[in-house]
Amino acid sequence: MTCQHRVVVTGIGIVSSYGNTVDEFWNGVRNGRTAIKSWQPHDVDDFPVKYAATIDKQAFGRKFAPWVESHKNIERRGLFGVVAAHLAFKDARLKPDASPGVSTCSGAPEISDTDLAAMVGDSETEVIQNLRRHRHQLTNHSGIRCGNDSMAAAIARHLHADGPVLNVNGACAGAAQAIGLAFQCIRRGEKELMVAGGADSVLNLRTMSKLFLLKAPSTATRYGAALCRPFDKGRSGLVAGEGGAILVLEAQDAAKRRGADIYGEILGYGSSLDAYKITAPHPEGAGAHTAMAAALRDAKLPAEKIDYINAHGTSTPLNDAIETRAIKAVFPHALKTGLKISSTKSMIGHWIAAAGAPEAVVTLLAIKNSEIPPTINLDTAAKDCDLNYVAHQSQSARVDYAMSNSFGFGGINASLIFGRYSE
Amino acid sequence: MPVAFLRQGCSLLPGIKKISEILHTAEAIPIKTKTLAPDDTLGLTNRCGLLPPDDLDSLKVGRIIRKTSEQQSRWLIKAGCETWQRLYGEQAGGTHTGLFAGLATIACDDDKHVYCFKNPKRKAIAATLLRKTRPLAGLALLNTTACSHLATQLQITGPNAAFSPHADAGAAALTEAYFNVLEGNCARALCGAGSQKITPLYFLAYESLLKKFAATPWFPTESAAFIGIDSVYGTADGIPPDGILIDTLRAFGSEKKHRLPAIDKLLARLRVNNRNLPEQVIHTGTVSYSDTLRVLTASHLPTANQFFIDTMTGYTGPASVLLAVNLTLEIFKQGIALDQHKTVKKIAQAPQTSALIIAQGLEGQVNYLLVGKAP
Numbered sequence: 172m173t174c175q176h177r178v179v180v181t182g183i184g185i186v187s188s189y190g191n192t193v194d195e196f197w198n199g200v201r202n203g204r205t206a207i208k209s210w211q212p213h214d215v216d217d218f219p220v221k222y223a224a225t226i227d228k229q230a231f232g233r234k235f236a237p238w239v240e241s242h243k244n245i246e247r248r249g250l251f252g253v254v255a256a257h258l259a260f261k262d263a264r265l266k267p268d269a270s271p272g273v274s275t276c277s278g279a280p281e282i283s284d285t286d287l288a289a290m291v292g293d294s295e296t297e298v299i300q301n302l303r304r305h306r307h308q309l310t311n312h313s314g315i316r317c318g319n320d321s322m323a324a325a326i327a328r329h330l331h332a333d334g335p336v337l338n339v340n341g342a343c344a345g346a347a348q349a350i351g352l353a354f355q356c357i358r359r360g361e362k363e364l365m366v367a368g369g370a371d372s373v374l375n376l377r378t379m380s381k382l383f384l385l386k387a388p389s390t391a392t393r394y395g396a397a398l399c400r401p402f403d404k405g406r407s408g409l410v411a412g413e414g415g416a417i418l419v420l421e422a423q424d425a426a427k428r429r430g431a432d433i434y435g436e437i438l439g440y441g442s443s444l445d446a447y448k449i450t451a452p453h454p455e456g457a458g459a460h461t462a463m464a465a466a467l468r469d470a471k472l473p474a475e476k477i478d479y480i481n482a483h484g485t486s487t488p489l490n491d492a493i494e495t496r497a498i499k500a501v502f503p504h505a506l507k508t509g510l511k512i513s514s515t516k517s518m519i520g521h522w523i524a525a526a527g528a529p530e531a532v533v534t535l536l537a538i539k540n541s542e543i544p545p546t547i548n549l550d551t552a553a554k555d556c557d558l559n560y561v562a563h564q565s566q567s568a569r570v571d572y573a574m575s576n577s578f579g580f581g582g583i584n585a586s587l588i589f590g591r592y593s594e
Numbered sequence: 595m596p597v598a599f600l601r602q603g604c605s606l607l608p609g610i611k612k613i614s615e616i617l618h619t620a621e622a623i624p625i626k627t628k629t630l631a632p633d634d635t636l637g638l639t640n641r642c643g644l645l646p647p648d649d650l651d652s653l654k655v656g657r658i659i660r661k662t663s664e665q666q667s668r669w670l671i672k673a674g675c676e677t678w679q680r681l682y683g684e685q686a687g688g689t690h691t692g693l694f695a696g697l698a699t700i701a702c703d704d705d706k707h708v709y710c711f712k713n714p715k716r717k718a719i720a721a722t723l724l725r726k727t728r729p730l731a732g733l734a735l736l737n738t739t740a741c742s743h744l745a746t747q748l749q750i751t752g753p754n755a756a757f758s759p760h761a762d763a764g765a766a767a768l769t770e771a772y773f774n775v776l777e778g779n780c781a782r783a784l785c786g787a788g789s790q791k792i793t794p795l796y797f798l799a800y801e802s803l804l805k806k807f808a809a810t811p812w813f814p815t816e817s818a819a820f821i822g823i824d825s826v827y828g829t830a831d832g833i834p835p836d837g838i839l840i841d842t843l844r845a846f847g848s849e850k851k852h853r854l855p856a857i858d859k860l861l862a863r864l865r866v867n868n869r870n871l872p873e874q875v876i877h878t879g880t881v882s883y884s885d886t887l888r889v890l891t892a893s894h895l896p897t898a899n900q901f902f903i904d905t906m907t908g909y910t911g912p913a914s915v916l917l918a919v920n921l922t923l924e925i926f927k928q929g930i931a932l933d934q935h936k937t938v939k940k941i942a943q944a945p946q947t948s949a950l951i952i953a954q955g956l957e958g959q960v961n962y963l964l965v966g967k968a969p
Binding site for chain 2: 212213214215216217218219272279280284287288291292299302303317318319320324328331332333334336337338339341342348352355359377378380381382383384387441442443444445446447448449450457458461465469579580581582583
C-alpha cells in the first residue's frame, strides 16, 4: 500500500454531562470539575450502585426536541451519537452533501427501563404475549432486538454517508478502535472524510445489573461524589458515565482544500488482545504494552517524543496498577522525567464502549490548548501507581505528541497517537 | 507488492459437514420447521436452521472458556479453533497474528427468566435482576467474548477488530483483515464470523425489518465460518494458499432506493480497478429485490454466473460472507461455476480465475470482495 495520506481532525461534537459544546466540555475537564453525582435508577432507591455521571434527560430533550421527535426509533445513547455527529459536522463547517464514511461504537444494546417494564410478565408465556403485543416496539428499539447497530446507521442516514459504515464492537476499547479504523481508512486513501467515535449509556436496569454482577462498578459510598479515584489507594471500581463524542477525520489535502480549521493530527493507532482471561487484564499488562508499542511504531515516533498520556485510568484496582506497569515498560523514562499522565474518567466517569471518544477529544484539546487536564480525587497515590498523574489541577505544558489509551473488558486494547498539526 | 493469500477454513452449517456439500445437495441445507415459543403463542412457526448446542468437548479449551461462553460464542470458538488447527496446527498466534470477526446480534436474551417478574414495578424488577441474573451474564452483552476466548485459546495478541450484526459485518471483518495483512500490521489473520442465535425474541425483533427488506420466505440459520489470511504463500508445512483477496470496496445507500445505485457505483469501480473481471458472483445478505440485483449485476458483468448463497443456507448474517469465501475457494478447487435461478442451482464445469462476493447489510451497507484463484 503506497498511499499514505495525513489525517487531521477538523470537527468535534460532544454530548456530555457538562453540556453540548466543545468549550463547555473542555472547561469542565480542564477545571477538574466532577460530573459525577448521586444516582439511582428511576423509581428505585436501593440499587447497589450509587453514583454516576449522567446527562440531564429533560434538559437534553428540551434542547434537542426536534431530534428526539425525529429519532424515536433509536435508543437514547444512539440519539447522543446522532446529535454529536451533527454537532461535529457543523463544527467542521462541512456541507450537507460532504458524504462521509462512519465508524462508531455504541456498546451493549440499550433497553430503557420503561420498555423493560412493559415487556415483563410472571411466566414465560406471559412474557412472550407481552413481547408479541409490543412487537412494533421491538423493531424500533434496538436494545430489545439485541442489535447495537442503530446508531451507526442513523448517523449514516443523517449525514448522507456513502460508506463505509462500520459498527465496531470492542468493549471499552470500541470507540478508540472506531477512530483508529477511520484513521487507517483515510490514510490508505479508501475515503477522504470519516466521522468516528462513540456514544454509550449503561445507566439502565438491565445493563447496570449485569455490570454490577460482574463486580465492575464501585458500590462504595464513603467518598461521595469523589468516588472515581484513578490511581488512588482508595479506588474501588469504575463509576459509569454516559454521553457521545464524534470526531470529523479528514485527509489533510481535502481539509486544506476547503480551508478547514484543524484541531490536530492523528499519527498512529495500535490494537492488541491480552489473550489472558475474559474477566481480568493480563497481570503484566502485556496487551496494553503491545497496543501502545504498536501505536508508536505506526506513528514512527520514539517513546520519548510523547509528552502526555490520556490514560484508560478506570479507578479499578486492577486496571490502574497494570496500566502503570505497562506505561513504565513502554516509556522507561516516565518515572524519571515525570511523563504527564491523567485520567479523564475521574471527572466524567466511564462511558464504557464510548470511553475512547471523549478521551480522544481531551487528548486533542490538550495539544491544541497546551494544557493537561488533571486526575481529580487523587489524594494518596497507590503504592503501585507511582507516576505523574497530574493530580487535582491541570498543568500548562506544550504538548506536541500525546497518546490516548483504551483497554477493554476481555483484553481488547487500543492506543491512539495525536500530534500538533503543522504543515 | 504485498498479497493477501486466503486459506479455506471451517464452515459450520446445520446438517452439513463441509462447505462442498452445498454444491452437491439437491436443495437447500436441511431447514427445520420449529415452533419457537410454548403453544406457538408468538404465531411464529418458522423455518429455521439450527446448529446443535456445542459444549466444546472436541476442543482442548480451558475451564474458564467453557464456563463463560454462551452458545452463540461457542460456535465461533469451535469454527475458529478448528480452522486454526487445520491451517497452523499447534502454533501460538502471537503479536504477528490478527483476529477479525463479524458478530451477530447479541445473545443476551437466552435466559427468558430475565423478563419474568411477578411484580412489574421497577424496584421489584431491579431486585429480581440482581438476584436472578447469572453472575457472568454481562459478558454476553459485550458481544466480544468469542473474540477474547479465541485470542486466549490460540494466543493471538495482534491487531483486531469486530463488527456487528449483519452480513456487512462479515465483509467489514474480512476487509480489515485484508488491509492489516497488506499494510504489514500483522503477518497473518484469523478471520471469521458467526450468525444470530435463533430465539423467539430474535424473530419478533427482526420480523418487521426483515419483511421490509429480506426475501420471502425468510429463514434464518445458525452458522459460523472462518478463513486464514496470510502475507506469505505457503504455511510452515509448505501448504499453498487456496486463493487471494484482490480487491475490496464498501459503500452505503441509506434508503432502499439508494442501495442499488450504491451497488451500481461499486460495480462500476470494480471495472475501473480490475482488468480481469470475475466469472462468478456470489450474493450474500438476503434481499427482496434479488431479480433486480441480478439484472444490475449482469449489466456490469454480463458473462458472470450469479449465485445467491442465502437461498441455499438460509440467512446467516455476518457468517454468510465467510461462508461465501469458503465456497468460492471450493469452486476454484473443483473448477466449477455456480449459477442459480430462484432457488434452483446449476453447476457447470468452468475453470474460474476470480469471483466477486457482494454483501449487503440490512441498513444500506454494501460491500464487495474480489477473490482470485491462488497463483
